[in-house]
Structure formats: structure tokens, C-alpha cells
Amino acid sequence: MDLSLSDEQQLLKDSVGRFVADNYSVDRKRQLRDTELGFAAENWQQFAELGWLALPFAEEDGGFGGSALDVAVIMEEFGRGLVAEPYLVNVALCGRFLASANAEQRAAWLPGLIEGESQWAFAYAEPRGRYNLASIAVKAEASESGYSLTGKKVSVLNGHAADYLLVSARTAGDVRDQSGISLFVVAADAEGITRTSYPLVDGTLGADIEFNGVEVSAQAMIGAPGAAYPLVEDGIAQAILAVGAEALGAMDVLLAQTVEYTKTREQFGQPISNFQALQHRMADMYLDCESLRSLLYYACIARDENRADKLQAASALKVKVGDAGRFVSQQAVQLHGGIGMTDELGIGHYFKRLLLLNSLFGDSEHHVQRYIDA
The missing domain is CATH 1.10.540.10 (Acyl-CoA dehydrogenase/oxidase, N-terminal domain)
Incomplete structure (x- = not known):
């Protein structure tokens, strides 16, 4: 390959x-x-x-x-x-x-x-849903105009700026049933929508969104009624590839900046890059970056070729994003010392972004289980 x-x-x-x-x-x-x-x-x-x-x-x-x-x-x-x-x-x-x-x-x-x-946003996560894509309590009940949406979505990325919301809602079944979930396009300024925006750990913005009898037409539904779960699952898996690529770029920068810093910082009359223990740590950082790169490329190829293991490959990638991202960012902060924690230096900003990317669409523990189940 x-x-x-x-x-x-x-x-x-x-x-x-x-x-x-x-x-x-x-x-x-x-x-x-x-x-x-x-x-x-x-x-x-x-x-x-x-x-x-x-x-x-x-x-x-x-x-x-x-x-x-x-x-x-x-x-x-x-x-x-x-x-x-x-x-x-x-x-x-x-x-x-x-x-x-x-x-x-x-x-x-x-x-x-x-x-x-x-601008668009995907409103799918709910207060008690954790990472279960089928845990949907927002209801979409039939109405004269089409459907009426009621419930709450949380941690909606770009929800503060979105002109349109893609909303997963339950048209049938019980909470946590994979069947009975439908996907709707909703104008973000529609009557009955309340948005509460707030900063996330990396400084980007998200929002919690409440739907109080929000009316949407039947033509606003994507796909067949109650059959959106496979589409949502596949869409999240595709987004994970983008998350993995962004994490790889951030990790590459952390590695490069850490190597450069250790060449200029001196202790005991010599650059700390001469210390073998620190060389080993940076070598491990490099190996994690390259492992993530290989998993990313394989997961992209699996999707582009529509292979049977494309969802499994996405989960494997997400596990590596969490584990490698955590290791590389922590090593970068530690090898920079106190300056690595400052807001003026980029290290802390990359650290926080990788922290957020780990939690998006399921953390390492969640995707380990998904990989095992697959």
C-alpha cells in the first residue's frame, strides 16, 4: 500500500x-x-x-x-x-x-x-449521552408544518456562529435505540431556539442549544425517517480523519519546537539536547508522530476505497490521537520547563487543542471499546 x-x-x-x-x-x-x-x-x-x-x-x-x-x-x-x-x-x-x-x-x-x-454546526450531543450517538432524547413530533423539535443539545461546535444546524432528533423508539433517529436541517434563528455560547478549553467557542417547539418542514429531513443513525455514525467517522490530521500537524510542530528549544537551552555548560535521556524522550515523540501519520493515511485510504474496515480504522486512529497527542504534548511542556505553561508561547496552545481533539467524537477509551466490538 x-x-x-x-x-x-x-x-x-x-x-x-x-x-x-x-x-x-x-x-x-x-x-x-x-x-x-x-x-x-x-x-x-x-x-x-x-x-x-x-x-x-x-x-x-x-x-x-x-x-x-x-x-x-x-x-x-x-x-x-x-x-x-x-x-x-x-x-x-x-x-x-x-x-x-x-x-x-x-x-x-x-x-x-x-x-x-x-456557517453550519452539527447538534448531536446531549447532557446524558456521553459518546453514545444513539442516546437521543430530543424529540421530533409530527405537526401541521412537518415536525416540532423539543429538547437540548450540548457542546455544539460552531453553534454560536452557525446559520444552520444539523440536528439529530428522535421520531420513534426509546432513548439509546439506534432506530428511530432522524436528521434535520434547522435555521439557527428559528423561533424557539435558544443558544448559550461559551469558550472551550482551547479558546474556541461552542454552544448549548435548546429547542422549544421549533417547527421544521418535512423537506428539512435528510434521508428516510428514523434511519439516520448509520449516516451519523459514518459522518462522525469521516470527521475523525480530519481530527487525526489536525492532531498530526499540531504534534509535528510540538516536536520541532521542542527539538529546537533543547538545542538552545543550556545546563551544566552544554545544550540539554546532548543529554541522552532527553534524546530518548524526543525519539519517542517522533515515533508517535510517525505512527499517527501511518494510521491516518491508512484510515483515509480505507474510506476512499470504501473498505469494510473503514469505521474500525477511524476508531484506531482516534485511539492514537488521544494517546500520542497526550504523550507528545506533555513531553513538549515538560522539556520546555516553566515557559511551556505560558500563554505567550505556542506550546500551551497546542497542548490545549490536542486535549480538545482527544475528547471530540469519543475519547481513547471509548474508541478502544468500539475497535474491540468491531
Whole structure:
């Protein structure tokens, strides 16, 4: 199996890398953290103009028919630069669901996403749901206009800025039943919606969202009634590939900055990079980065080739994101000493981002069990 990038993918990687290097820094990250959106709207428009938002969508829908590995190439560079724009949520996650909609729905919603005119969020997690995608208590009851949604979603990434929400709700069955779950597109400004935004551990923003008799039409449902669980499961698995790519980019930066720092920091009259014990720790950091890279590429290939083990490969990747991300970030902080904890240095920002990426869509323990079950 060839785990190397094609010439086109290498060109994409270089192009995104140059953009990130020119437009992102730790200082920029701290500035955006204090804004209402938490990201730069002008950069999002540039993403659209450069075609990055259109990359994974079919050509008949206005996209470029890119692969999962193409998206991973972009996300890896975004991870290097602590890019705050919600590419993961809009393109890798919500885009997967919209791409599976019928032709009329795709024509209505995809152009706005591809052109950077609309923001999206996936509201699926609930207060007592943990990481169980079937634990859905939000109800969608039949009404004169279609359906009426009632309940609460929590930890909705990009929920504070979204123009549209993709909402998993129960049209039949009991809580935790995989059957009976439906997926709806809901305008975020619809009557009956209450959004409470707050900062997450890495400084990005999320929201809790309450639905109080929110009316949606039957045409707002993606797929067949009560049959959305497999789509949700597959969409989360695809988003995990983007999470793994972003984590890899962040870990590569932590390793490079740690190696460079140990060459300049001196103890006992010599750089601490000369100490064999520290060399071993950095070698272990490197091995974790390369192991994650291999798992990422395999998981992307498994999805692009629609292999039977694509969900299992995504779970294996997520386990490595948590374990390797924790080890690499902790070693980076420890080898930098006290300065590694400061807000002025990038180490702490990468540490917090990796902490969040571990918890997204299920932590290591959750995905170990999923891997075993598979």
C-alpha cells in the first residue's frame, strides 16, 4: 500500500502551508480568541475563493471531487498553524451529511457552504449521552408544518456562529435505540431556539442549544425517517480523519519546537539536547508522530476505497490521537520547563487543542471499546 502523497496532494499541502505561515501565529490565535466569532471571517472567504471549501464535494454539486486524504492534507496544515476557522465542522462533518441529501436539498444548501456564505454546526450531543450517538432524547413530533423539535443539545461546535444546524432528533423508539433517529436541517434563528455560547478549553467557542417547539418542514429531513443513525455514525467517522490530521500537524510542530528549544537551552555548560535521556524522550515523540501519520493515511485510504474496515480504522486512529497527542504534548511542556505553561508561547496552545481533539467524537477509551466490538 502506497502511504505517500501524490504530486497534486503535495502541491496542495505546500499551498495551504504557505497560506497558514503567512496568516497565522500564536499572537493571531490569541487575538481571535477574544472576538465574538472566534475566527476571521475574511480568512473564511479566502478559503472559499481558493476552493478549499469545495474540495470534497462532487463536481455536479460545485465541488472538485476530492478524497478524504485531500481533506486530511488541508487539516494537517491547519493543525500546524492553530487555524481557528471551523473547517472541520463545516466541510468535514456537516458537508458529509449534506452531500448525502437529495438533489433538491443539495442545491438549496451546498452552494452557500461552498461559497463561504453560510456557517453550519452539527447538534448531536446531549447532557446524558456521553459518546453514545444513539442516546437521543430530543424529540421530533409530527405537526401541521412537518415536525416540532423539543429538547437540548450540548457542546455544539460552531453553534454560536452557525446559520444552520444539523440536528439529530428522535421520531420513534426509546432513548439509546439506534432506530428511530432522524436528521434535520434547522435555521439557527428559528423561533424557539435558544443558544448559550461559551469558550472551550482551547479558546474556541461552542454552544448549548435548546429547542422549544421549533417547527421544521418535512423537506428539512435528510434521508428516510428514523434511519439516520448509520449516516451519523459514518459522518462522525469521516470527521475523525480530519481530527487525526489536525492532531498530526499540531504534534509535528510540538516536536520541532521542542527539538529546537533543547538545542538552545543550556545546563551544566552544554545544550540539554546532548543529554541522552532527553534524546530518548524526543525519539519517542517522533515515533508517535510517525505512527499517527501511518494510521491516518491508512484510515483515509480505507474510506476512499470504501473498505469494510473503514469505521474500525477511524476508531484506531482516534485511539492514537488521544494517546500520542497526550504523550507528545506533555513531553513538549515538560522539556520546555516553566515557559511551556505560558500563554505567550505556542506550546500551551497546542497542548490545549490536542486535549480538545482527544475528547471530540469519543475519547481513547471509548474508541478502544468500539475497535474491540468491531
